[in-house]
Amino acid sequence: MDRRIPVDDRTGHRIVPETIRRSESRYGNRPTMKDVAARAGVGLKTVSRVVNGEPGVTPETERRVQEAIEALGFRRNDSARVLRKGRTASIGLVLEDLADPFYGPLSRAVEEVARAHGALLINGSSAEDPDREQELALALCARRVDGLVVIPAGDDHRYLEPEIKAGVATVFVDRPAGKIDADVVLSDNFGGARDGVAHLIAHGHRRIGFIGDMPRIHTAAERLRGYRAAMEDADIPVRDSWTSLGVTDPARVRPAAEAMLSGPEPVTAIFAGNNRVTVTVIRVLAEQNRRVAFVGFDDLELADLLQPGVTVVAQDAAAIGRTAAERLFGQLDGNLVTPERIELPTRLITRGSGELPPAD
Amino acid sequence: MDRRIPVDDRTGHRIVPETIRRSESRYGNRPTMKDVAARAGVGLKTVSRVVNGEPGVTPETERRVQEAIEALGFRRNDSARVLRKGRTASIGLVLEDLADPFYGPLSRAVEEVARAHGALLINGSSAEDPDREQELALALCARRVDGLVVIPAGDDHRYLEPEIKAGVATVFVDRPAGKIDADVVLSDNFGGARDGVAHLIAHGHRRIGFIGDMPRIHTAAERLRGYRAAMEDADIPVRDSWTSLGVTDPARVRPAAEAMLSGPEPVTAIFAGNNRVTVTVIRVLAEQNRRVAFVGFDDLELADLLQPGVTVVAQDAAAIGRTAAERLFGQLDGNLVTPERIELPTRLITRGSGELPPAD
DNA sequence: TAGAGCCTGGACAACGTTGTCAGATGCGAG
DNA sequence: CTCGCATCTGACAACGTTGTCCAGGCTCTA
Numbered sequence: 001m002d003r004r005i006p007v008d009d010r011t012g013h014r015i016v017p018e019t020i021r022r023s024e025s026r027y028g029n030r031p032t033m034k035d036v037a038a039r040a041g042v043g044l045k046t047v048s049r050v051v052n053g054e055p056g057v058t059p060e061t062e063r064r065v066q067e068a069i070e071a072l073g074f075r076r077n078d079s080a081r082v083l084r085k086g087r088t089a090s091i092g093l094v095l096e097d098l099a100d101p102f103y104g105p106l107s108r109a110v111e112e113v114a115r116a117h118g119a120l121l122i123n124g125s126s127a128e129d130p131d132r133e134q135e136l137a138l139a140l141c142a143r144r145v146d147g148l149v150v151i152p153a154g155d156d157h158r159y160l161e162p163e164i165k166a167g168v169a170t171v172f173v174d175r176p177a178g179k180i181d182a183d184v185v186l187s188d189n190f191g192g193a194r195d196g197v198a199h200l201i202a203h204g205h206r207r208i209g210f211i212g213d214m215p216r217i218h219t220a221a222e223r224l225r226g227y228r229a230a231m232e233d234a235d236i237p238v239r240d241s242w243t244s245l246g247v248t249d250p251a252r253v254r255p256a257a258e259a260m261l262s263g264p265e266p267v268t269a270i271f272a273g274n275n276r277v278t279v280t281v282i283r284v285l286a287e288q289n290r291r292v293a294f295v296g297f298d299d300l301e302l303a304d305l306l307q308p309g310v311t312v313v314a315q316d317a318a319a320i321g322r323t324a325a326e327r328l329f330g331q332l333d334g335n336l337v338t339p340e341r342i343e344l345p346t347r348l349i350t351r352g353s354g355e356l357p358p359a360d
Numbered sequence: 361m362d363r364r365i366p367v368d369d370r371t372g373h374r375i376v377p378e379t380i381r382r383s384e385s386r387y388g389n390r391p392t393m394k395d396v397a398a399r400a401g402v403g404l405k406t407v408s409r410v411v412n413g414e415p416g417v418t419p420e421t422e423r424r425v426q427e428a429i430e431a432l433g434f435r436r437n438d439s440a441r442v443l444r445k446g447r448t449a450s451i452g453l454v455l456e457d458l459a460d461p462f463y464g465p466l467s468r469a470v471e472e473v474a475r476a477h478g479a480l481l482i483n484g485s486s487a488e489d490p491d492r493e494q495e496l497a498l499a500l501c502a503r504r505v506d507g508l509v510v511i512p513a514g515d516d517h518r519y520l521e522p523e524i525k526a527g528v529a530t531v532f533v534d535r536p537a538g539k540i541d542a543d544v545v546l547s548d549n550f551g552g553a554r555d556g557v558a559h560l561i562a563h564g565h566r567r568i569g570f571i572g573d574m575p576r577i578h579t580a581a582e583r584l585r586g587y588r589a590a591m592e593d594a595d596i597p598v599r600d601s602w603t604s605l606g607v608t609d610p611a612r613v614r615p616a617a618e619a620m621l622s623g624p625e626p627v628t629a630i631f632a633g634n635n636r637v638t639v640t641v642i643r644v645l646a647e648q649n650r651r652v653a654f655v656g657f658d659d660l661e662l663a664d665l666l667q668p669g670v671t672v673v674a675q676d677a678a679a680i681g682r683t684a685a686e687r688l689f690g691q692l693d694g695n696l697v698t699p700e701r702i703e704l705p706t707r708l709i710t711r712g713s714g715e716l717p718p719a720d
Numbered sequence: 721t722a723g724a725g726c727c728t729g730g731a732c733a734a735c736g737t738t739g740t741c742a743g744a745t746g747c748g749a750g
Numbered sequence: 751c752t753c754g755c756a757t758c759t760g761a762c763a764a765c766g767t768t769g770t771c772c773a774g775g776c777t778c779t780a
Contacts, residue, residue: 030526032736043760048738056758073522078502079448080736082439083765090482090503099468099678101461101661108459111485120499122450122482125471139480142438143450162433166390279662286665301461302639302662305646318459392766403730408768416728440766443735 031072040068051076082144090114091147091169091328092140093123094133102275102298102317103151106173109321110149117329119146130154141168147328149173149321155216157182169331171324175218176341183331185324185342189219189297192313192346193226194233196295197271199311199348201234205269205293205358207242209260211253211281212273214246223273223297242267253280261292268358269293275300282310293356299349309351319344391432400428411436442504450474451507451529451688452500453483454493462635462658462677463511466533469681470509477689479506490514501528507688509533509681515576517542529691531684535578536701543691545684545702549579549657552673552706553586554593556655557631559671559708561594565629565653565718567602569620571613571641572633574606583633583657602627613640621652628718629653635660642670645713653716659709669711679704 033047040047042061049057050065057065068074082088091114095103111121122140126133133153137160140148147169150157155178164170164182171183200208210227213220224245231238241263244256257280260267270285270292272278278296285292299314323342330336348354393407400407402421409417410425417425428434442448451474455463471481482500486493493513497520500508507529510517515538524530524542531543560568570587573580584605591598601623604616617640620627630645630652632638638656645652656672663670683702690696708714 034736037760044736045738045760045762046758049759052738058758061758073526075498075502075523077443077504077736079439079442079504080765081738083437083443083736083767084738086765088439097468098458098471099465101464104461104464105459108457108485111458115484120482120484120503122480123471124475124480125468138435142435143480144437144439163435165433282662282665300662302642302660302666305642305666306662307667394766397730404766405731405768406729409729412768418728421728437766440735441768443737443766444768446735 030077031074032077033074035072036065036068036074039072040064087146088144089118090120090122090143090145091149091325092137092143092145093121093149094126094136094140095123095151096128096153097125098123099125101301102315104317106317106321109318110325113322113325113329126151126153128153130156134159138163146332147171149324149328150177151175152177152218154178169328171328171331173320173324181339183324183327183336183339183342185320185327185344186219187315187320187346188343189222189346190226190229192315192348193223193271193273193297194230195226195346195348196297196311196313196354197227197230198233199350199354200269200271200293200295201230201236203269203293203355203357206234206236207239207265207267207269207358208236209242209244209257209267209270210273211244211247211256211260211270211277213248213277220245220273227271239265241265248274248276250276250280250283253277254284257281257284261288267292269295269354269356272296274298278310278312282306290359291356292359293354295348295354303349304351306353308353308356311348311350311352311354314347314349316344316347390437391434392437393434395432396425396428396434399432400424447506448504449478450480450482450503450505451509451685452497452503452505453481453509454486454496454500455483455511456488456513457485458483459485460635461661462675464677466677466681469678470685473682473685473689486511486513488513490516494519498523506692507531509684509688510537511535512537512578514538529688531688531691533680533684541699543684543687543696543699543702545680545687545704546579547675547680547706548703549582549706550586550589552675552708553583553631553633553657554590555586555706555708556657556671556673556714557587557590558593559710559714560629560631560653560655561590561596563629563653563715563717566594566596567599567625567627567629567718568596569602569604569617569627569630570633571604571607571616571620571630571637573608573637580605580633587631599625601625608634608636610636610640610643613637614644617641617644621648627652629655629714629716632656634658638670638672642666650719651716652719653714655708655714663709664711666713668713668716671708671710671712671714674707674709676704676707 033044037044037047042065046057047065050062093107093110107123114121124136126136130153137148137150141163149171151173152175157177157180160170161180171185173185176184197208212224215221215224228238242260247253247256270281272281275298285294296310296312299312303310303312393404396407397404402425406417407425410422453467453470467483474481484496486496490513497508497510501523509531511533512535517537517540520530521540531545533545536544557568572584575581575584602620607613607616630641632641635658645654656670659672659674663672
């Protein structure tokens with residue numbers, strides 16, 4: 001393959017014949033409106049009119065144009081359109097991890113609302129990394145998405161200020177934005193956790209463990225606060241050994257749970273701060289020979305089929321996504337001006353594990 | 361809200377004063393390279409050079425430009441860039457439903473590969489509707505995505521021919537493309553189902569039920585074929601009443617399963633054709649007082665915690681996504697020319713339900 | 721000190737589309 | 751026959767960026 005390409009001695013740039021250069025600059029050579037116009041024997045603008053269904057074209061002309069479009073396999077280049085019109089009819093969604101079952105329905109809900117508004121959804125996963133979140137969000141802004149739904153990984157979103165000022169609609173989801181004033185849609189994490197723990201207390205438990213994520217994550221902090229509030233409401237002092245923070249991966253949740261269950265003052269019930277923790281705790285509890293009550297935050301598929309059924313505080317991921325997206329398009333339509341914080345209620349689903357009495 | 365907008369009597373177009381129109385045409389007024397150039401007191405191209413890290417700019421000039429960029433909150437408009445360069449550095453993913461737990465990891469895997477190639481991922485759900493699939497795929501092509509990963513809903517993809525000819529890299533996933541020749545990445549549905557059913561047979565079952573989706577769906581047909589092959593290999597004639605096709609929603613799977621389990625020749629084991637069927641069948645089996653063996657296609661979270669654990673034929677969604685995406689970028693790099701069909705192996709995970717003996 | 725060569729910077733066209741506006745055409749009325 | 755009007759059509763600029771190419775200033779050497 002000695003197909004040497006001549007090089008400009010001075011600049012080092014490759015010198016390529018016009019014909020080759022053309023086919024190199026894009027894949028294949030897509031027909032443009034100009035090509036269609038030429039083939040149909042009409043003006044450029046007439047083609048544009050036909051493509052966009054604008055009035056003022058004779059049926060006969062339209063037919064000729066349609067024929068040419070068909071024959072050439074023309075498809076309008078939306079990039080160029082966007083450049084001209086200013087709006088891209090696409091919105092961005094920055095979430096943590098699309099593989100997480102919580103985000104699938106959320107993303108889908110956002111997509112459905114976007115679709116109803118004629119917009120496409122571009123999404124990316126931050127992998128819980130603030131830098132990557134920023135990189136992604138800004139890349140989406142560079143694409144000139146009309147709006148941005150962000151599930152924050154970091155806690156400083158001032159980098160979005162110029163974008164918001166420039167008119168990019170922005171809604172934060174699941175956790176509030178850091179250091180800027182913006183719309184937020186989230187679950188009532190505090191209330192949900194408080195209710196879940198109160199549920200355990202109502203069933204006679206006093207020594208209740210809490211395993212959650214790092215408190216620097218807003219949801220984790222709120223749920224911890226809910227746990228503490230419920231305990232305080234019931235006048236139960238909380239032992240340090242009953243709470244485990246900052247662990248979510250199985251290898252570390254397991255010993256944390258086991259420690260709570262042994263110790264001098266073993267817990268009789270555990271509240272899990274999120275779905276990943278829940279899964280591991282359920283595993284640990286299944287291995288115990290005494291029955292320990294359990295309530296988890298976030299619902300799980302098949303939770304009702306386990307023995308006992310898993311009682312959970314459920315969030316409605318789809319509702320959150322829908323609300324956020326609607327808020328976003330509300331901003332775009334210019335109806336919404338002042339940022340708002342919308343808290344969606346959670347729902348306690350009792351299935352058995354949370355109703356077990358203390359095994360003292 | 362009587363904010364009437366004057367309308368041109370003739371065209372019906374809204375007549376909007378220039379000032380408003382401008383702010384309507386884009387949100388806010390984003391600074392352009394021209395603005396940056398003016399502020400920094402340099403030429404347009406110099407700004408471009410700085411933004412793209414091209415050589416040939418004095419540190420001092422670069423500093424001035426950076427300062428202006430900072431001050432104005434400039435961000436390059438990638439739409440314009442795309443128009444000029446021909447490539448969008450984005451790929452499209454058309455899947456069935458992002459809320460389905462199978463597609464989350466798949467999508468995420470595609471995203472990771474895209475990211476490694478500096479591309480963004482735009483995805484959309486077809487909701488298993490062929491028209492919507494086409495609409496989505498073509499919308500993505502209009503955006504000039506560099507490539508397209510499609511999980512087919514329909515069975516005729518000739519509408520993509522002009523796009524493929526124009527250079528849009530295309531890979532089909534999970535099911536082969538209809539009526540066109542293109543890359544496909546899928547699981548060994550036939551082999552997986554055959555293995556799963558053979559596993560049941562090996563544990564002594566002869567009356568084995570199959571509940572699957574409509575055979576017009578390729579995966580469903582292949583799995584059915586696998587079921588039949590396994591039965592035939594063991595010289596077991598299949599009763600019509602043992603197979604139920606075309607049902608996936610719980611309301612219809614339930615009676616189908618119950619019918620197989622009663623009847624004159626009740627099955628002693630059931631093979632489920634996909635994850636949605638699996639969930640319902642497990643529910644039905646949990647209510648039975650005799651133990652029925654079970655193997656499902658597709659893994660489930662918590663499958664190991666059920667009593668008994670659920671034996672499944674697992675697909676590796678992430679591997680499928682990764683393979684497809686790599687194939688896509690392979691096409692884009694011009695390495696791959698002839699379409700190929702790549703089948704990924706499935707894995708039988710034994711957890712108990714599939715090892716139950718027949719309860720005759 | 722002049723000339724050659726390098727380095728930096730900027731003017732300009734082009735990407736494919738849409739908005740504006742004016743020209744062409746056809747028809748009916750004066 | 752000419753004018754006016756309505757209808758249809760097309761030339762042209764602009765969107766914001768990048769590739770090409772040339773100019774001017776600098777350094778280095780003879």
